[in-house]
Amino acid sequence: MVLAGGSGFIGQSLSPFLLSKNYELIVLTRAESDHRGAVRNVHWDGKTLDDWLEFVNGAFAVVNLTGRSINCRHTPENRREIIDSRVNSVRVLGQAIARCAQPPKAFVQIAGVGIYGDKGKRICDETASPGDDFVTKVCEKWEAAFDSVDAPNTRKVLFRLGVVLGPSGGFLELLSKLTRWFLGGHVGSGRQYSVFNVTSPNPVTNAELMRELRRALHRPWSPPVPEFAARIGSWLMGTEANLALVSQRCIPKRFLEKGFSFRFPELRSALANVYPNQ
Known part of the structure; x- marks a missing residue:
């Protein structure tokens, strides 16, 4: 291979x-x-x-x-x-x-x-x-x-x-750091969709993602991040705000039609696998 x-x-x-x-x-x-x-x-x-x-x-x-x-x-x-x-x-x-x-x-x-x-x-x-x-x-x-x-x-x-979840890199590494610093509020309107693992059959909004991530990391609340703040923060971090603000609510239609079995079809179980010792 x-x-x-x-x-x-x-x-x-x-x-x-x-x-x-x-x-x-x-x-x-x-x-x-x-x-x-x-x-x-x-x-x-x-x-x-x-x-x-x-x-x-x-x-x-x-x-x-x-x-x-x-x-x-x-x-x-x-x-x-x-x-x-x-x-x-x-x-x-x-x-x-x-x-x-x-x-x-x-x-x-x-x-x-x-x-x-x-x-x-x-x-x-x-x-x-x-x-x-x-x-x-x-x-x-x-x-x-x-x-x-x-x-x-x-x-x-x-x-x-879609967005790939893992503990040691990728999008989730940054989000987990922000969440641990109590900066894990939803970004912009919070209605843009995140998709997981090519892809999860159950896409969630950014607000749902951040709520579940705060739960997994035992951070009960963080202030929302308005769009203007996301754009400023992205510029300071050397990246583009649209990577967090755009929305793709995708479903894996062809995997589902083939009867593919998802090990972690829901976000909560996926995060529990990523952070087993939290």
């Missing part, structure tokens, strides 16, 4: 699970190659074919997690890096698969529910129309690159991720 960009937050959570299923794991990373340990780290730059190609040939599957974080100020330079890091990695992995004598059985590409833009309370399944903001444009270019990959002998699967 090859995880491209597997040294990040999601990859570090996914790797132990795959190892528990007895997969041999190759992580393509910008760090130096390191073949010691259960996970073999192989250097790549995310845009150029190189020696890492040999690990794609004969792999059971390739999962691409590569992409510069959008949790930053969206300056012209950062916008270019956000797009290029995603598009270039998809293209070069497609080129690698095309050169394989024994191509992987599956190419799983991670994208995002940000493609739907700010939909407020409207429910979005996989057929919902795209939005018109910057994150939407990122996702459209990302998915277009994946769609253009010609891999007739490899199954292609696209996952649009």
Whole structure:
């Protein structure tokens, strides 16, 4: 199994699970190659074919997690890096698969529910129309690159991720810090929806998320964060307020149609798993 960009937050959570299923794991990373340990780290730059190609040939599957974080100020330079890091990695992995004598059985590409833009309370399944903001444009270019990959002998699967919950990184790490400091009030109107784990069948509003997070961390109350304060705070933290203010109320229609069983279908049980000792 090859995880491209597997040294990040999601990859570090996914790797132990795959190892528990007895997969041999190759992580393509910008760090130096390191073949010691259960996970073999192989250097790549995310845009150029190189020696890492040999690990794609004969792999059971390739999962691409590569992409510069959008949790930053969206300056012209950062916008270019956000797009290029995603598009270039998809293209070069497609080129690698095309050169394989024994191509992987599956190419799983991670994208995002940000493609739907700010939909407020409207429910979005996989057929919902795209939005018109910057994150939407990122996702459209990302998915277009994946769609253009010609891999007739490899199954292609696209996952649009919602917000991923975990104790050691991602969106929840920041929210948990703010909540511990009694700054865990809802953001803006509190009516924008957050979605979990590609994705939870039960999306919740931002207000519901923060209420459950305060409960999990034993912080009974925090003042709400009005939109203007969220914008000021985001600027001070070097990120974009819209990442917290836009709303995607998504449901995993196709997973539900296939009868997929969710281990943590409700937010409260998911947070109890993330914070078991609270």
